[in-house]
Amino acid sequence: MDEQIQLLVERLEIKVDPSEVRLKTEDECLYTWQIDDPSLKPLFQKHMSKHSVGAYMQLHREREKQTDLENVTRIQSENLSLVEKLRAAEAKASRFEEAVRQAEAEIKGRNSTIQEAQMTIQLHQQDILNWMAVAEWYQTKCFQCSNVLGQMMAFLQDTTSELK
Secondary structure, three states, X not given: OHHHHHHHHHHHOOOOOHHHOOOOXXXXXXXXXXXXXXXXXXXXXXXXXXXXXXXXXXXXXXXXXXXXXXXXXXXXXXXXXXXXXXXXXXXXXXXXXXXHXXXXXXXXXXHHHHHHHHHHHHHHHHHHHHHHHHHHHHHHHXXXXXXXXXXXXXXXXXXXXXXX
């Protein structure tokens, strides 16, 4: 039995406690038995405790030449599944990278638009300040003209009343 455990360790690169080695494997086992000789298959359909000593001896003799411990099918299946998952993950990562590139390009374009708009706003604000200064100048001149006109009217009224 120790040889079978050693075979498990060597072939599958897993360690199995001797008390955990089963002829009749369950779904949760880390291994399965691949049996080439049909005459040995019945031995693997019952638990070890249900066999006679002769069955142990037969297994020991035939182990090297006819029984092989394999997990290849499950490993290959898992490998294919992992390869598919890896490809899907790589494709997803590629899509995300492309989306990031597009988003960065869009952000760059929008930042450029924002800068142009800010420059335009600054130019308009400067224009507004200039027009406000012009309006203030005209307003001041208008008040001055109004004052001068008021003074002239008062002067003319005084002179017309003296002439009468």
